[in-house]
Amino acid sequence: MLISQYAYFGLFxxxxxxxxxxxxxxxxxxxxxxRGSRRGEPRPRPAFHGWRIVCRDPAMSVDQQVERIMERLAPHVGTIAALTRQLDAQGGKDTSAVLEIVRKFNHDEGQDRLASTPPEMIDGHDLLGWHLDRTVLEFLQATGAVLDVDEYDYSDSADDD
Incomplete structure (x- = not known):
């Protein structure tokens, strides 16, 4: 199975x-x-201004990608939390802060990781599982951010039969 994945922390x-x-x-x-840099009617695209810290390193597990992002952001948690509260106040119901994880399975540009292969038999990291440790959860709580996980299966429908 080929897996492509990345993570980011974003403010919108x-x-x-x-x-x-x-x-x-x-x-x-x-x-x-x-916002609106790629015009679209009747709604501007993108609909929001966005600011992101991203990790797209394909050699890393999701855990490691998130850890890399947290290393950059943790010293600024108070400032991020204050800005998030300000953005939330402006936006009403819209969420202004998110930790996003995007995973694409059977994606042509992904890394080869067979689901049936035991992790100890794979060089590198097992890309199928991931977790968030307490420090990440505390960061999300402190900044008022949500966690959003998108997973896409790019398998050909003919292969699913």
Missing amino acids: SRATPAAAMTAALGIDPDEIDV
């Missing part, structure tokens, strides 16, 4: 641009979105 706002988020946090993002 309809009103506050990524440059203002960067200024408030003092942390340069890895990626940004500018």
Whole structure:
């Protein structure tokens, strides 16, 4: 099975641009979105300004990717929490902070990890399982962030028969 995966921590706002988020946090993002930069009618795309710290290292498990992100953000938890509260107040029901995990199974650009192979037989890390430790959960709680996990199966439907 081929697996492609990445993780990011993102802040999103309809009103506050990524440059203002960067200024408030003092942390340069890895990626940004500018609301409405790809025009779409009747709703602008993207619908939100976005600020992200991302780990796309294919040699890492989800746990390690999240750990890498947390290493960068943990020293700034108070500032992130204050900005998240500000963004939440602006956005009403919209969630402004998220830890996102994206996994694609049977993806052409993924790493080969057979589900039936015992982890001790695989060089490197088993990419099928993952967990969040207490420090990550405490960070999510402190910053008011949600956890969102997207998983996609790219298997050909003919293979499913």
